[in-house]
Amino acid sequence: MTNSINELIDSDVIFITGSNTTESHPVIGAKIRQAKKKGAKIIVAEPRKIDMVEDADVFLQITPGTNIALYNGIMSCIISEGLEAAEYIKERTENYDALVATVADFTPEVAAEICGIDAEDIKTAARMYAEGAKGAIVYCMGVTQHSSGTEGVMSLANLALLCGNIGIESGGINPLRGQNNVQGACDMGGLPGTYPGYQKVTEPAVKEKFEKAWGVELSDKVGLTLTEIVGKAGHGEIKVLYIMGENPMVSDPDLAHVEEALKNTEFLVVQDIFLTETAQLADVVLPAATFAEKNGTFSNTERRVQMVRKAIEPVGQCKPDWEILMDLLNKLGIEKTYASPEEIFTEISSVTPSYGGITYGRLEELGGLQWPCPTADHAGTKFLHSGKCARGLGLFKPAVFKPSAEVPCADFPLVMTTGRVLYHYHTRTMTGKVDGLNAMCPESFVEINPDAARKLSIVEGDKVRVSTRRGQVVVTAKVTPKLKENVIFMPFHFAVGAANTLTNPVLDPIAKIPEYKSCAAKLEKVAWDWSEETDQIK
Amino acid sequence: MSMLNVTVDGQATQVAAGSAILDAANQLGIEIPTLCYLDMEKKFNQQAAACRICVVEVENRRNLAPACATPVMEGMIIKTDTERVHTARKIVVDLMLSDHPLDCLTCEQAGSCVLQDLCYQYGLEQTTFAGQRNDYPEDATNKFYSRNLNKCVACRRCVTVCSNFQNTKAIGFGDRGFNTHPVAPFDRGMDESTCVSCGNCVSVCPTGALLPKSKEKFRSWEISKTETTCSYCGVGCQMNLLTKGNKVVGVEPLNGAANDGLLCVKGKFGFNFINHPDRLTTPLVRKDGQLVEATWDEAYSLIADKVKATKAEFGSEALAGLSSARVTNEENYLFQKMVRAAFGTNSVDHCARL
Numbered sequence: 001m002t003n004s005i006n007e008l009i010d011s012d013v014i015f016i017t018g019s020n021t022t023e024s025h026p027v028i029g030a031k032i033r034q035a036k037k038k039g040a041k042i043i044v045a046e047p048r049k050i051d052m053v054e055d056a057d058v059f060l061q062i063t064p065g066t067n068i069a070l071y072n073g074i075m076s077c078i079i080s081e082g083l084e085a086a087e088y089i090k091e092r093t094e095n096y097d098a099l100v101a102t103v104a105d106f107t108p109e110v111a112a113e114i115c116g117i118d119a120e121d122i123k124t125a126a127r128m129y130a131e132g133a134k135g136a137i138v139y140c141m142g143v144t145q146h147s148s149g150t151e152g153v154m155s156l157a158n159l160a161l162l163c164g165n166i167g168i169e170s171g172g173i174n175p176l177r178g179q180n181n182v183q184g185a186c187d188m189g190g191l192p193g194t195y196p197g198y199q200k201v202t203e204p205a206v207k208e209k210f211e212k213a214w215g216v217e218l219s220d221k222v223g224l225t226l227t228e229i230v231g232k233a234g235h236g237e238i239k240v241l242y243i244m245g246e247n248p249m250v251s252d253p254d255l256a257h258v259e260e261a262l263k264n265t266e267f268l269v270v271q272d273i274f275l276t277e278t279a280q281l282a283d284v285v286l287p288a289a290t291f292a293e294k295n296g297t298f299s300n301t302e303r304r305v306q307m308v309r310k311a312i313e314p315v316g317q318c319k320p321d322w323e324i325l326m327d328l329l330n331k332l333g334i335e336k337t338y339a340s341p342e343e344i345f346t347e348i349s350s351v352t353p354s355y356g357g358i359t360y361g362r363l364e365e366l367g368g369l370q371w372p373c374p375t376a377d378h379a380g381t382k383f384l385h386s387g388k389c390a391r392g393l394g395l396f397k398p399a400v401f402k403p404s405a406e407v408p409c410a411d412f413p414l415v416m417t418t419g420r421v422l423y424h425y426h427t428r429t430m431t432g433k434v435d436g437l438n439a440m441c442p443e444s445f446v447e448i449n450p451d452a453a454r455k456l457s458i459v460e461g462d463k464v465r466v467s468t469r470r471g472q473v474v475v476t477a478k479v480t481p482k483l484k485e486n487v488i489f490m491p492f493h494f495a496v497g498a499a500n501t502l503t504n505p506v507l508d509p510i511a512k513i514p515e516y517k518s519c520a521a522k523l524e525k526v527a528w529d530w531s532e533e534t535d536q537i538k
Numbered sequence: 539m540s541m542l543n544v545t546v547d548g549q550a551t552q553v554a555a556g557s558a559i560l561d562a563a564n565q566l567g568i569e570i571p572t573l574c575y576l577d578m579e580k581k582f583n584q585q586a587a588a589c590r591i592c593v594v595e596v597e598n599r600r601n602l603a604p605a606c607a608t609p610v611m612e613g614m615i616i617k618t619d620t621e622r623v624h625t626a627r628k629i630v631v632d633l634m635l636s637d638h639p640l641d642c643l644t645c646e647q648a649g650s651c652v653l654q655d656l657c658y659q660y661g662l663e664q665t666t667f668a669g670q671r672n673d674y675p676e677d678a679t680n681k682f683y684s685r686n687l688n689k690c691v692a693c694r695r696c697v698t699v700c701s702n703f704q705n706t707k708a709i710g711f712g713d714r715g716f717n718t719h720p721v722a723p724f725d726r727g728m729d730e731s732t733c734v735s736c737g738n739c740v741s742v743c744p745t746g747a748l749l750p751k752s753k754e755k756f757r758s759w760e761i762s763k764t765e766t767t768c769s770y771c772g773v774g775c776q777m778n779l780l781t782k783g784n785k786v787v788g789v790e791p792l793n794g795a796a797n798d799g800l801l802c803v804k805g806k807f808g809f810n811f812i813n814h815p816d817r818l819t820t821p822l823v824r825k826d827g828q829l830v831e832a833t834w835d836e837a838y839s840l841i842a843d844k845v846k847a848t849k850a851e852f853g854s855e856a857l858a859g860l861s862s863a864r865v866t867n868e869e870n871y872l873f874q875k876m877v878r879a880a881f882g883t884n885s886v887d888h889c890a891r892l
Contacts, residue, residue: 005773005796026736026802027773033705144891177772181870182863182890188870189878190861190888196871201884216879219854223877223884226891229858238858238885240848242841244873245862251892267844274816275829284837285829287818288865290811291769292779292786296866298767300774300796308866311764311779311786312812316819317834321865325872327834331842332880344868367776368795422734425770425804426889433811436681436751437804440735513891 002172003136003383004302004370009035011170013132015125017045017156018067018142018517021052023422025140025176025301032138041132043125045070046142047417048447048489049482058125061484062115064417065404065518067143071155072401073111073119074126075162076103083130085164093161093394102398114401116484130163134170141178142419145517150510151399161394167385177301179426180291184299187355187371188348192223197352213351216334225512227252227505234261242269244321245288249277250427250495253505253514254470271324274429277495287318294320296341297363299371303381305358306368404518405506408486412468412520414452415487418503419517424493431493444475444497447489448523453479458525465524466490468502474526488521544614559594559605559616570594570618571627571659573652573744574693575606578703578799586694590630591656594618602626628660634691636667637716638745645689647746649758653691672717679727682807683740683750687719690747696720696739703800708733737806741791741799750807754787765792768805769864773797775805786812845881854882861888 008014008031022029029052036042036055044053045060045067053059062070078084079100089096108126112119129135137160143152156173157166165171177183189196199206202220211218224232230252232238241262252258262268262281270282279285293314299305314320319327326338338344342360349355354372362369362376370380384390408415423441424431431437446466448458458464464477466488475490475497483489490499504519541552544562553562563570574589587607596603597615602623605616617623634653642648657663674687694711697720701707708731712721722731740748763778776794779786786809791801811817821837822829848856859877861870870888877886 006798022734025771025773026734027775027797027800030704030706030736030800034703037702037705179772179863179889180767180769180774181866182772182888184867185861185863185865185870185888186890188861188867189874190863190870190886191890192884192887195878196874210878214875214879218878219882219884221884223886224858226860226887226889229860229885229887233858237856239852239856240845240858240881242857242859242877244860244869245864246860246889248860248889248892251889267848269841273811273818274814275818275822279818280829282822282829283824284832284840285818285822286837287820291766291864291866292764292781292809292812294866296868298769298774299867300767301772302774302796304774304795305867306767306774306776306794307765308769309764309766311762311766311781312784315784315813315817317821318817318819319834321862321869322872325869325876327838328841329872329876329880331838332845332876334875334879341866341868344871348867348871368774422803425808430769430811431804431808433814433816434808435810436735436807439681440803511891516892 001174001176001302002166002385003170003174005031007170007383008032008136008138009038011035011040011132011134011136013041013043013129013135014138015043015045015129015135016052016138018144019138019140019176020046020048020050020419021138021176023051024178024420026422028176041128043128045125047483047487058121058128060115060117060121060125062117063484064415064487065146066115066401067146067152068148068155068399069106069111069114069401070122071152071159072103072106072399073108073115073122074129075099075159076106076111077108077123077126078130078162079103081127083127084162088164089162092167092388093396095396099158099162099396099398102400106401129159134168135160135163135165136171137165137173138176139173140176142517144175144511144513145515147405147506147508147515148399148402149508149513154397155399158396158398161396166389166394167383167387169383172383175301181298183301183303184297187299187352192225195351196348197354210351213347214334227507227512227514230258230261233265236264236266239266240269241265241267243278244271247276247278247427247429249281250498250500251492253500253503253516255498255501256471257505271321272429274433276427276429286324287316288324289314289318289320293318294322294341296322297345303370304368305355305363305371307360307363405515406469406504406518406520408520412522413486414521414523416466416468416490416502416519416521417487417517418490418492418499421491421493424491426493427495428493444473444491444494444499445478446475446523447478447480447483449483449485449487450479450481452485453477456523456525458523463526465526466502466521468504468519468521470503471501473497473501488523492516542610542612544610544616546616547618553610557610559603559608559610560592562610562616563605563618568618570605571656572606573656573691574695576695576698576742577793578699586698588692588694591627593623593626595620595623624660628662631656631660631662632665633667635662636665636669637671638691639688640664645746646749646752647758651746652744670716672719674719677727678751679729680733680735681751682735682737682803683748685728686747686749689745690719691745692718693744695742695744696748699738699742704736704738706732706734706736709739735803735807736801737803738791738800741801741806750788752787753810754782754785756782756787761787768801770804770808775801777801777805779809849882855885857881857883858885861886863888863890
């Protein structure tokens with residue numbers, strides 16, 4: 001997030017897009033509702049009528065995969081009505097003319113046609129966002145998990161710049177990160193192109209710094225991304241794959257392909273807290289400690305580094321992940337030992353400028369610090385780009401709308417989208433072990449619009465077969481007016497009736513993110529299997 | 539910000555305009571008991587001031603003032619420790635006790651119950667107002683917590699947190715007078731309400747009226763508390779893990795920078811995976827197609843040998859690692875260090891995109 005969570009409470013207008021906030025980030029959802037209470041206007045652009053819509057002043061129920069069309073339509077309206085922040089654009093941005101040229105043809109009417117909504121609603125949303133003095137954009141995977149995901153984000157950045165909302169309190173563009181430490185994993189260089197602190201592996205000075213710090217020679221070649229790694233593992237090009245705390249057997253697109261790839265991997269190491277679907281395929285499984293059994297830090301979605309503290313001893317022979325990794329590093333010839341996570345953090349601060357001023361002592365004292373925090377006397381950064389953008393001038397990067405890689409056709413007439421539910425977390429490794437959560441949401445399902453259901457003779461609770469070009473699954477139907485007639489929704493948490501058996505593995509060319517949020521699908525009712533499922537008949 | 543001069547129990551201090559009497563007393567280290575007061579209610583004009591436990595004497599004011607909801611005024615002289623204050627507080631507790639079961643011996647909340655503490659403080663063994671009592675059936679329809687309204691003292695904390703902070707608005711107050719009690723729509727079970735089981739009402743309940751459905755039996759004094767960060771989504775809520783022995787038995791929210799005392803259903807109730815019997819407890823290695831138990835040394839050697847041999851035969855590009863968005867910064871750092879420095883490749887990634 002460019003800004004902090006609590007700044008949202010004082011925003012004048014909050015534009016939520018591609019985020020089912022109250023289910024995926026419930027406490028931020030509560031904060032947005034507090035903002036609404038204080039008078040903020042709420043705009044929601046989502047394919048589903050999510051809970052947050054109840055609080056929305058404008059709801060844009062767009063077809064999955066049409067984000068950029070919507071954002072361009074909004075910007076076109078803002079520019080044509082002269083609502084842009086002209087002063088701000090002149091002083092703090094560049095390449096504005098290119099944006100004007102790109103969105104000129106994209107009138108709200110054109111956008112409305114593509115998105116399947118009313119042009120008047122686009123205009124209302126545009127005016128509302130432009131007229132709020134402090135406008136925050138909140139987005140999540142509904143924007144990024146598309147073959148044009150990166151451009152979707154750029155497009156939102158364009159919108160924020162256009163209205164002077166970057167670098168101000170209670171404004172900004174605010175991606176909500178889905179996992180406790182996904183921010184930290186990125187910050188710490190768990191990415192093929194960057195060392196900790198987003199320092200590029202291709203930069204000779206950076207490479208030299210890390211070679212000196214670690215005492216080894218390092219590669220200056222950008223590595224492979226997750227989706228590429230899995231692909232190459234399947235072809236035998238990757239012979240050793242080490243997976244820590246991940247479950248690609250449920251989380252990755254096109255699962256049949258993933259299973260084949262992991263089975264084909266010559267040597268697979270999995271380090272986790274349970275014998276996950278992925279661990280079952282491993283050659284070596286290492287038992288790790290949970291967050292309750294170790295010390296360390298997580299970095300949250302607003303860049304705040306906070307302490308994780310050990311409450312109990314690791315169960316059985318489990319070890320904290322850092323101990324396991326240190327042991328292996330030592331066995332592989334990297335001699336350095338660490339007596340505690342604090343010693344590792346000291347090394348992190350010494351090589352990561354944005355974490356340079358953060359220490360355990362300060363975290364204990366202050367409760368947390370938001371990076372960038374370069375020096376020991378720096379108070380941390382509440383919101384980014386204050387005064388001017390980090391790169392100098394804010395760069396408009398106009399994006400042209402492109403349809404999803406797969407659009408509905410005669411064989412697959414529906415658009416399928418995926419997401420989370422309140423009661424589960426990612427692949428259910430943790431939530432699947434909690435009785436109450438399982439009782440609230442015991443199994444996979446597909447949401448379908450009542451009219452669409454009627455035409456297919458489907459009623460609530462029916463078993464239905466969902467198929468795409470990748471495969472098919474049989475799940476329970478939930479009939480709900482939350483969706484438009486041509487759209488279906490599946491949660492991605494479940495290994496049985498897995499949505500990712502169906503999803504399209506096509507990638508965004510820049511971020512290499514799969515297009516989870518939109519693919520073409522077909523729905524059919526299946527007959528009851530009376531012999532096996534009699535206990536389930538209502 | 540303008541500062542106001544006040545005197546509490548003879549001690550003079552200055553507080554910011556807009557502060558409540560309670561803030562002034564806290565600043566001086568003078569304890570005023572509270573029950574309905576919610577820390578998260580930063581604006582005193584939203585305080586329910588429902589329980590009247592925090593009443594104090596204010597010079598030149600006719601009636602007693604609730605300290606939590608009375609704004610400080612210039613020159614105010616406040617007395618918190620007078621006969622009149624004590625009598626008033628004692629009657630308030632006595633009235634609460636008149637409609638509250640005396641089952642502290644078995645009540646899960648014993649030891650962390652505000653009503654119990656107040657009875658102890660004011661020396662009340664039982665109520666002096668014998669007579670009618672409410673008799674509500676227990677509502678156990680929610681999967682994560684149960685409601686026993688016979689233990690409710692109508693402090694409104696649950697309704698306040700649900701309506702003003704969580705903003706789910708699943709509950710309100712029903713009936714009037716002696717029968718006033720928190721209700722789900724149409725006074726039916728919680729399962730028929732819009733409740734999202736965030737448990738924030740449970741966390742703020744001062745008595746045993748709202749209790750988590752726990753698998754473990756424990757007394758509050760057997761519990762250790764550890765401040766930590768939630769391990770679910772990226773909001774970074776701060777919370778206490780409650781542990782008994784080597785088991786996590788509960789979670790309570792803290793006033794973290796991101797969550798301000800709130801949690802969601804997963805953070806509050808989703809902790810049973812930690813001590814789950816299905817946890818991996820020993821390294822496993824594949825022998826003859828089966829995963830079998832092994833020692834750490836065996837597992838480490840197997841991995842180290844394989845990594846070295848593969849690197850020697852096929853080069854570093856034949857190795858890769860997937861790090862984790864669930865583990866700590868320190869662990870992510872070591873993981874990418876292992877892949878980069880020991881495997882010799884930059885092919886390290888994690889599920890940020892998934």
